[in-house]
Amino acid sequence: MSTSTFSYAIYAVIAASWVAWGAFTRIARPRYATLGGIVRRMMRNPVMRWAVWASWAFVGWHLFVRGRGAFK
């Protein structure tokens, strides 16, 4: 297995686990914390809500405005 295939496989495993756990927590709610529930709880906290906003804004700015050049 080449290095790049291995790298993509790691991302794929993380993404698949994310989706699987997200689906499981939705089916098993309210017993388990869903991603939406975690975000809702964060948005109730006066500091964390700005952290969520900054994270979302950073992702958008980095992806669409600056491209990868933001870290070069």
Add this chain to the structure above:
Amino acid sequence: MEATHRAPRVSWRVVAVVAGALAYSWIASGLRPFTHPEAVAVGIPIIVAGIATLRSAFRPRDAAVPESRRGIWVWRGLLGAFLVWELISYRSSPRVDYPTFSSITDTIMSTHPGRFAMFAVWLAIGYGIFRR
């Protein structure tokens, strides 16, 4: 016995908002990165979300339904795994062997439809978070 509830109907307002968001995403994703028009197109939703966040601080708190904390460590673990692998990839080279999240999304966004899809998803996530 007569049915007491109907299937939820999609209102014209929702259709208009979704159509507007998709049209906005298509226009914004057609703009070139590193340009002022693209900065404005991305900046507008960020400012709107910031205003919504500010307004939520002054809104009276509704009776929050207690939510489970069970399994929260799994979410932390997944986020941690992503961040660690992203950092390892970022510190390694060449990029073709160690792709980062940014380089993967750059590949997806090399076409207008791909860039449109990414922008629409980013906008939808923001709407989901800040609409309350």
